[in-house]
Amino acid sequence: MRAGVLVTIVGMAAATYLTRAPLLLALSDRALRPPLRLWLRLIPLAVLPALAIPLVLLPDGRPALTPSNPQLWGTLVVLALTAARANLLLSVAAGVVVVAALRHFGL
Amino acid sequence: MFVYATVWGGLARQAGLSLGEIVLMCLIVTAGASQFVAVPMIAAGAPPLAVIVTTYVVNMRHYLMAATLAPAFRGFPRRWLALIAHGVNDESFALAAARRNPPDPWFFLGSVAAVYGSFIAGALVGAVLGGLVSDPARYGLDFAFPAVFLALVAVQLKRRGDWAVAGGAALLALAIAWRVPGNWHIVIAGLVASGLGALVMQPEDP
Structure with missing residues (x-):
């Protein structure tokens, strides 16, 4: 096991435990205040696109907002299928197949 | 859950994580979305602090679940709770909270055991299978990361x-x-x- 990766994984575990344990151990009957609840619900909705979209549109740090970027088409397929309430893993698999096919045929 | 973990295990292996690293992460982090987030960052050589802070932010939603679960665990020994806390996860929470309010603690714990077991088993299967594919980009598998993130968001909007x-x-x-x-x-x-x-x-x- 690589030392840097070990540090990363242990740090991830500690950071994650810090999100799980304190409020469970507090055993409080008081619900979180509504604006705080809303913020906690919105965080993943903001973090995941902040991660995904630059991976798709800025591969290697260079803008690639062109039809020749296979990942752009894969993204549209994934979003269309999830919007149509398709199974999550099915949507992902379809996106992967589209990207692989476009790369294979060099379209 | 099993299939989701299998996909993660396979992708993690292709991104260059060893079997030991994959198993350790599943055992002590045990948070699917953040593990999906961490793998491409680790593969790209991101500094540990960047991965850890990103993991924390992705997992901040646990505060919401822990606060909702807390009243259900009144009367449990604190030492147990310190251990039970590690089991807080999206799927078990969604199931337990949908059934009763406050959630049934034993139902929640049963679900945690099932999720934990299938998560680790799935990741192991995926990791072994993932070791067999040599050129992930050829099969579009590098795109699986952004695809998972976008699909996870799309179903929550x-x-x-x-x-x-x-x-x-x-x-x-x-x-x-x-x-x-x-x-x-x-x-x-x-x-x-x-x-x-x-x-x-x-x-x-x-």
Whole structure:
């Protein structure tokens, strides 16, 4: 096991435990205040696109907002299928197949 | 859950994580979305602190679940709770909270055991299978990461404000990532867009 990766994984575990344990151990009957609840619900909705979209549109740090970027088409397929309430893993698999096919045929 | 973990295990293996690293992460982190987030960052050689802070932000939603579960665990020994806390996860929470309010603690724990077991078993199967594929980009598998992230978000978008938060975060992240090297665009855009959304949007009923 690589030392840097070990540090990363242990740090991830500690950071994650810090999100799980304190409020469970507090055993409080008081619900979180509504604006705080809303913020906690919105965080993943903001973090995941902040991660995904630059991976798709800025591969290697260079803008690639062109039809020749296979990942752009894969993204549209994934979003269309999830919007149509398709199974999550099915949507992902379809996106992967589209990207692989476009790369294979060099379209 | 098993299939989701299998996909993660396979992708993690192709991204260069060893079997030991994969098993350790499943055992002590045990948070699917953040593990999906961490793998491409680790593969790209991101500094540990960047991965750890990003993991923390992705997992901050656990605070919401832990606070909702807390009343159900009144009367449990604190030492147990310190251990049970590690089991807080999206799927078990969703199942337990949908059945009863406050959730049934024993139902929750049963679900945690099932999720934990299938998560680790799935990741192991995926890791072994993933070791067999030699050129992931050829099969479009590098795209599986953004695809999972986008699908996870798309199923959660309910209110108009949700769309604005997700879209705003994407644009802000693009702008930052284009100009600033490193991985901080994820955390910064994520916190800024969700924080603005929480300030502007009408809070919802619990």
